Amino acid sequence: PRTHSYTKYNSFDKVQSWINSMASSNSDLISKQTIGNSYEGRPMTLLKLGKKSSSVKPAIFMDCGIHAREWISPAFCQWFVKEALSTYGSDSQMTSLLNEMDVYVLPVLNVDGYDYTHKSNRMWRKTRSRKSGSSCIGADPNRNFNAGWCTVGASSNPCSDTYCGSKAESEIEAKNVADFIRRNKSTIKAYITVHSYSQLLLFPYAYTFELAATHSELMKVAEGASAALRSLYGTRYTSGPAAATIYPAAGGSDDWAYDLGVKYSYTFELRDTGRYGFLLPESQIKPTCEETMLAVKYIAAYVQKNL
Numbered sequence: 001p002r003t004h005s006y007t008k009y010n011s012f013d014k015v016q017s018w019i020n021s022m023a024s025s026n027s028d029l030i031s032k033q034t035i036g037n038s039y040e041g042r043p044m045t046l047l048k049l050g051k052k053s054s055s056v057k058p059a060i061f062m063d064c065g066i067h068a069r070e071w072i073s074p075a076f077c078q079w080f081v082k083e084a085l086s087t088y089g090s091d092s093q094m095t096s097l098l099n100e101m102d103v104y105v106l107p108v109l110n111v112d113g114y115d116y117t118h119k120s121n122r123m124w125r126k127t128r129s130r131k132s133g134s135s136c137i138g139a140d141p142n143r144n145f146n147a148g149w150c151t152v153g154a155s156s157n158p159c160s161d162t163y164c165g166s167k168a169e170s171e172i173e174a175k176n177v178a179d180f181i182r183r184n185k186s187t188i189k190a191y192i193t194v195h196s197y198s199q200l201l202l203f204p205y206a207y208t209f210e211l212a213a214t215h216s217e218l219m220k221v222a223e224g225a226s227a228a229l230r231s232l233y234g235t236r237y238t239s240g241p242a243a244a245t246i247y248p249a250a251g252g253s254d255d256w257a258y259d260l261g262v263k264y265s266y267t268f269e270l271r272d273t274g275r276y277g278f279l280l281p282e283s284q285i286k287p288t289c290e291e292t293m294l295a296v297k298y299i300a301a302y303v304q305k306n307l
């Protein structure tokens with residue numbers, strides 16, 4: 001049956017029907033909006049968590065599934081929504097967070113690619129856009145944002161897995177997210193984008209080795225979040241600026257959000273460190289999501305305290 005499970009990697013269709021059912025449940029705490037369609041016409045549906053308020057509230061924006069094959073990422077966004085709604089009212093921090101802030105959750109950013117990994121090629125990473133003059137398909141959405149676009153750690157070859165696209169925001173999926181964040185930049189205080197794998201908590205910059213203006217604060221928060229994560233099962237994360245901690249990579253959503261003025265901008269690389277890689281077993285969904293909740297809540301609490 002078309003049953004959704006928080007401890008399985010759900011197909012796009014199951015995620016979509018889950019989104020619709022969540023949005024029609026706790027109408028006081030959650031709503032949905034489509035921020036645009038993908039190249040192949042699938043809806044990009046954003047969930048908005050937070051106590052309904054007539055006044056504008058500060059917000060956190062979190063996306064999952066930029067890269068199609070990183071299945072643990074959308075699994076975490078689904079887990080986060082479940083946890084938020086089920087612990088509101090009992091968990092004092094989550095209650096306070098959703099009373100004072102809104103949390104936007106985009107469960108799957110790269111919807112076409114995600115569906116393609118379920119139906120055709122499990123290891124697909126990019127979007128599924130077609131480019132005239134090339135037989136190769138798709139661009140890397142995490143090289144397609146307007147942040148040092150295509151200068152380093154990206155390829156201008158359409159057949160490369162890190163193809164930066166024909167121009168910044170050429171990929172409609174990236175443009176839809178960038179448009180939403182631009183429209184709401186006065187209220188969005190933090191940006192979190194979830195990937196796998198390597199167990200890293202990264203922050204700007206990836207497009208340069210220059211340290212971010214608020215490097216020490218970003219590092220302090222990342223180390224606190226990693227420690228919170230490690231406290232549950234001992235999972236070890238490395239924190240640091242992306243260029244030096246993983247590799248230089250221009251066009252990233254986190255760098256772009258940070259330069260737009262979103263002060264707290266982080267990229268998670270979830271489990272594992274290579275044993276299973278992108279093929280993380282479903283048995284690890286629960287522990288991975290539980291420990292990552294601690295890190296995300298740590299960041300959210302810091303942001304809330306520093307509004």
Ligand SMILES: NCCCCC[C@@H](C[SeH])C(=O)O
Nearest residue numbers: 142195206242249252254267
């Ligand atoms: N903004 C780029 C952060 C560092 C790279 C992150 C990884 C996630 Se798979 C990548 O996009 O290659």
Ligand SMILES: [Zn+2]
Nearest residue numbers: 067070195196
């Ligand atoms: Zn990724």
Ligand SMILES: [Zn+2]
Nearest residue numbers: 195196197269
């Ligand atoms: Zn990765």
